[in-house]
Amino acid sequence: MIQERSGNRYKAPKLRHILPRQRLLSALEDRKDRKVFLIVGKAGQGKSSLSADFLDRNHLQHTWLNLSAEEKDPKLLLQRFKEALAQYPTEKPNSQGEELSLDALLRRLRELKTHDHYIVLDNYQTINPSRDVGELLEQLIAVLPENLPL
Numbered sequence: 001m002i003q004e005r006s007g008n009r010y011k012a013p014k015l016r017h018i019l020p021r022q023r024l025l026s027a028l029e030d031r032k033d034r035k036v037f038l039i040v041g042k043a044g045q046g047k048s049s050l051s052a053d054f055l056d057r058n059h060l061q062h063t064w065l066n067l068s069a070e071e072k073d074p075k076l077l078l079q080r081f082k083e084a085l086a087q088y089p090t091e092k093p094n095s096q097g098e099e100l101s102l103d104a105l106l107r108r109l110r111e112l113k114t115h116d117h118y119i120v121l122d123n124y125q126t127i128n129p130s131r132d133v134g135e136l137l138e139q140l141i142a143v144l145p146e147n148l149p150l
Helices: 022-030 047-057 074-085 102-110 131-143
Strands: 002-004 014-016 061-066 117-122
Touching: 014 047, 022 047, 047 117, 061 074, 074 102, 074 131, 102 131
Parallel strands: 061 117
Antiparallel strands: 002 014
16 A cells, blocks of 8 residues: 655545445444544554545545644634534635634534545544543543434
8 A cells, every 4th residue: 555645734644545344334334324433553553544444435525634743732722623614615705813712623524515434533542642632532422413423
């Protein structure tokens, strides 16, 4: 498998010459209605590639965040979410200037005009175990609408 990374923290990796992992793709497909997916594995085992392949094959709208140790700060993580969501148009012209808060993030997510929208936190291990970020994500998961899996 050859994977091309653009260095863009808000884009899924471009996949080239991958070997489809049909069993794993089918397992994800069977669980598309779940609120949270957790794909666990060691570095280099293809977690990002599997996620990107799943989203691509199913033509699913998504927000991709390629995390780094910087996002252990919840305010910076909220800023990254806001930046990632800026690629999707909004009916509210000033919503891009909204404050950084979980409520503001949820308002923005609800504005997305789609049946399903997936949120991918790639390289989550780089911010785990940040207690503050863990609490923020627990709150987010608790109130996420059903059409916004994480």
